[in-house]
């Protein structure tokens with residue numbers, strides 16, 4: 500363990516807590532994208548004081564970007580004395596709606612029993628604060644370092660990241676030669692390294708029917724009954740088949756080591772202006788949204804074919820069955836290799852701080868790493884940060900203060916290894 504670095508972080512413990520609380524007090528709720536600009540400006544002011552060059556970059560024209568809700572990102576960079584590698588810490592500043600069930604004010608940053616409470620405490624303002632403290636401590640101990648350090652606070656991760664990391668990646672902010680290594684301090688536990696995530700296919704299936712008076716259904720064609728046949732086939736064939744697919748990816752939790760599919764919603768009949776009264780008609784349309792999570796071993800075209808082959812067969816079996824299918828979102832599964840530099844460096848930090856081997860995991864859901872890989876074409880990227888993933892998006896979300904301090908040490912050590920150019 501690097502004692503100087505460790506002490507430099509320990510003495511910033513109160514600063515780390517204060518910074519986390521300050522960040523929680525910006526209610527950066529998404530949607531709609533509240534308070535992005537003041538939060539980004541606050542981070543910029545902080546990092547300017549520590550010697551960083553800062554830029555505010557608006558995701559112009561991206562989903563949700565308006566003058567009322569500008570998609571304001573902050574990117575800060577500190578260039579060392581000499582040229583070398585660049586390490587980038589990327590955190591999203593947006594949080595989900597607080598929702599019900601809180602016992603404390605979700606935007607106050609209450610400190611209690613060694614924890615900071617608030618919406619975004621673990622996902623991921625605690626991680627952002629820890630990365631800032633890690634960088635500041637590193638700059639104090641190693642002022643003559645070679646290379647560059649970047650810290651960004653980006654928007655809209657919770658809604659797909661289009662105005663945030665995707666936008667910046669399209670402008671070259673997440674590509675070589677500007678950046679070499681990226682650490683995303685998402686809450687995946689302080690002794691775990693997250694290498695990537697499963698793939699996603701969201702789609703909407705619509706069954707078509709024919710409208711008629713509800714008293715004479717034989718004159719029409721019921722789209723809801725057609726959808727019932729679809730669901731029945733999914734239950735009997737698709738779900739059992741998905742359950743059998745196991746991956747070599749170390750996905751957590753255990754249940755997510757298989758292919759999964761959620762039925763997100765189903766809407767049938769004339770309910771668009773639903774008043775509580777039942778529709779008097781035979782429904783001519785029924786829509787179903789599916790969220791299919793797939794594995795590295797699976798091919799997206801095959802994933803789609805599993806669904807469409809069932810729909811095509813029903814077209815033969817059921818007279819008048821017609822369907823449409825529309826893609827909503829596609830994300831390829833991702834896994835950074837274990838011998839990648841950023842993985843090796845952070846693993847070394849975990850060994851030094853905790854005296855044990857890190858656990859390597861894959862997230863069941865996606866996060867901004869997808870844009871860094873797909874748009875930035877940068878693959879030396881992981882998620883590593885304090886906090887417990889299960890607490891994200893829930894009432895009384897919190898982050899442990901000790902967890903933040905320890906993970907800041909890991910980040911600072913990882914930074915030291917990467918900037919030393921030894922791997």
Ligand SMILES: [Zn+2]
Pocket residue numbers: 591622623656685686866
């Ligand atoms: Zn997050």
